[in-house]
Amino acid sequence: MAPIQYIVEGGHRLSGSIEPAGNKNSALPIIAAALLTEHPVTLQNVPRIRDTETLVELVRSVGASAEWTERNTLHIHAKSIRAADLDPELCVRIRASILLAGPLLARCGEVMLPPPGGDVIGRRRLDTHVLALEQLGAKVTATDRLEFRCPKLTGADVFLDEPSVTATENALVAAVAADGVTYLRNAASEPHVQDLANFLVALGARIEGVGTNTMVIHGPATLGSATYRIQPDHIEVGSLIGLAAVTRSPLRIVRSGVEHLRSIRMGFERLGIVCRVEGDDLIVPSNQTLKIQDDFGGHVPKLEDQPWPAFPADLMSIAIVTATQCEGVILMFEKMFESRMFFVDKLIGMGARIVLCDPHRAIIAGPSRLHGATLSSPDIRAGMAMLLAAVCAEGTSTINNADQIERGYERIDERLNALGAKIRRVPERKG
Numbered sequence: 307m308a309p310i311q312y313i314v315e316g317g318h319r320l321s322g323s324i325e326p327a328g329n330k331n332s333a334l335p336i337i338a339a340a341l342l343t344e345h346p347v348t349l350q351n352v353p354r355i356r357d358t359e360t361l362v363e364l365v366r367s368v369g370a371s372a373e374w375t376e377r378n379t380l381h382i383h384a385k386s387i388r389a390a391d392l393d394p395e396l397c398v399r400i401r402a403s404i405l406l407a408g409p410l411l412a413r414c415g416e417v418m419l420p421p422p423g424g425d426v427i428g429r430r431r432l433d434t435h436v437l438a439l440e441q442l443g444a445k446v447t448a449t450d451r452l453e454f455r456c457p458k459l460t461g462a463d464v465f466l467d468e469p470s471v472t473a474t475e476n477a478l479v480a481a482v483a484a485d486g487v488t489y490l491r492n493a494a495s496e497p498h499v500q501d502l503a504n505f506l507v508a509l510g511a512r513i514e515g516v517g518t519n520t521m522v523i524h525g526p527a528t529l530g531s532a533t534y535r536i537q538p539d540h541i542e543v544g545s546l547i548g549l550a551a552v553t554r555s556p557l558r559i560v561r562s563g564v565e566h567l568r569s570i571r572m573g574f575e576r577l578g579i580v581c582r583v584e585g586d587d588l589i590v591p592s593n594q595t596l597k598i599q600d601d602f603g604g605h606v607p608k609l610e611d612q613p614w615p616a617f618p619a620d621l622m623s624i625a626i627v628t629a630t631q632c633e634g635v636i637l638m639f640e641k642m643f644e645s646r647m648f649f650v651d652k653l654i655g656m657g658a659r660i661v662l663c664d665p666h667r668a669i670i671a672g673p674s675r676l677h678g679a680t681l682s683s684p685d686i687r688a689g690m691a692m693l694l695a696a697v698c699a700e701g702t703s704t705i706n707n708a709d710q711i712e713r714g715y716e717r718i719d720e721r722l723n724a725l726g727a728k729i730r731r732v733p734e735r736k737g
C-alpha cells in the first residue's frame with residue numbers, strides 16, 4: 307500500500323461538534339482478551355484504525371473468528387484457538403501484539419511471540435511483562451522471539467517493577483485465568499486499563515480495585531460471553547482541545563467521557579485554555595486567554611507527564627504544539643520516553659520558538675506565528691501534533707508518512723474537514 311500524505315491548507319477557523327472515537331489503547335487489550343473465553347464477544351465503538359485492523363488479523367491467525375458486523379462493531383468468537391507461531395510481519399506493525407501473551411498463555415499453556423512494534427519513541431522495555439508473567443508461574447525464554455510456557459497459571463502476590471500499561475494488562479488477563487487470588491501491585495490505572503478490567507468483569511471475572519494501583523483478582527473465572535462498549539478516547543479528546551485552542555475555534559466534543567478528563571483539563575488550563583462541561587460533552591470556547599499560567603511568584607511553570615491519573619505521556623506532543631500558540635514561557639518535561647521530543651525540530655522549522663534542552667525537556671516561548679512546511683510524521687502523537695501545527699499555520703503544509711497518524715486516529719481528515727479544516731489525503735509522491 308502506498309504511504310499516505312496529507313496536504314493541509316492552514317489558517318482556517320473551525321467550528322461544530324465532534325465525537326471522539328473509542329479508545330485505541332482500550333480496544334487493543336480488549337480484542338486480545340476476547341481470546342480468553344470460548345464464547346462469542348461483541349465489541350462496540352471499536353476504532354477502525356490500522357492498529358485494530360492488524361490485531362484482528364493476528365486474532366484470526368490463531369483460529370478465532372473475527373468479523374466487523376458494522377463499521378465499529380466487532381464480533382469475536384474464539385471457540386478453539388492455537389498458539390501457533392505468530393506472523394512476525396504482523397507483530398512488528400504494532401506494540402499491542404505483546405498483548406496476546408496473557409490470553410494465549412492462559413488458553414493454550416504456551417505462546418511464541420515475535421518482537422512487537424509500535425511507535426519508535428524511545429526504548430520500549432518488555433521486562434515488566436516477563437517479570438509479571440513469571441510470578442504467575444510462566445517460564446520465559448527469550449531468543450529472537452519471546453516464548454512463554456505454563457501448563458497452569460497460579461495466583462500470586464505480584465509487584466510490578468514499574469506501572470507499565472500493557473504489562474499490567476497482560477498480567478491482569480493471565481490472573482483472571484490463574485488458580486487462586488492474585489494481588490497486582492504498582493499496577494497502571496489508565497482509563498484503558500480500567501476499560502479492560504470492566505470488560506473482563508462483564509465476561510464473569512472477579513476483580514477488585516479497578517482504577518487503583520492495586521487490583522485483586524479472584525481466579526480462575528468461569529467466563530461467558532458479553533457485549534461491551536469501548537470508552538471514548540481521552541487522548542483524542544485532549545488532541546481536539548489542542549486543535550480548538552490553536553485555531554481559536556469553538557468546539558463541542560460530544561460524549562467525551564468527562565470522568566477521565568481531569569488531569570488533561572488541568573494541563574491545558576496551565577496553558578490558558580479552559581473548557582466547560584455540559585453533561586458528558588466538553589465545550590472548548592473560542593475566547594481563550596491562551597496565556598501560560600506562571601507558578602506562584604512569577605516563576606516559569608512546568609508541564610510534565612506521569613502515569614495515570616497524572617497528565618498522559620501521549621498528550622505531550624499535542625501540549626507542545628499548543629504552547630507555541632500561547633503567550634508566555636513553559637518547560638515541557640517528558641519523563642517517560644527518550645525520543646518523543648525530537649519532532650520539535652520540525653516545529654522550529656515552522657517558526658516556533660523552542661529550545662530542546664535534552665531528550666526529555668523543552669522550553670517553549672510563545673506565541674509564534676507558524677508557517678507551512680513539509681513534514682514527516684515520526685509517530686502517532688507527533689504526527690497529530692504536526693497536523694495541529696499545519697492547520698493553524700499560514701500557508702500550505704505537507705505531512706508525509708501520515709499512515710502513522712492513522713494508526714491511532716480514525717478518518718481524521720474527514721472528521722476535521724467536517725469542522726472546516728482543509729486537509730487533502732493523497733498517496734505520497736516521491737521526490
Ligand SMILES: CC(=O)N[C@H]1[C@@H](OP(=O)(O)OP(=O)(O)OC[C@H]2O[C@@H](n3ccc(=O)[nH]c3=O)[C@H](O)[C@@H]2O)O[C@H](CO)[C@@H](O)[C@@H]1O
Nearest residue numbers: 331401402429468469470471472473613619620641642643
Ligand atoms: C498500546 C498501548 O497501550 N500503548 C500505550 C502504553 O504503552 P506501553 O505499555 O508500552 O508503555 P509502558 O507503560 O510500559 O511504559 C511507557 C514508558 O514509560 C516509562 N515509565 C513507565 C512507568 C513509570 O512509572 N515510569 C516510566 O518512566 C517506561 O519505562 C516506558 O519507557 O502506555 C504508554 C504510557 O502511557 C503509552 O504511551 C502508549 O500509548
Ligand SMILES: C=C(OP(=O)(O)O)C(=O)O
Nearest residue numbers: 401402424425620686687
Ligand atoms: C505510543 C502509542 O501507541 P503504541 O504503544 O501502540 O505504539 C500511542 O498510542 O501514542
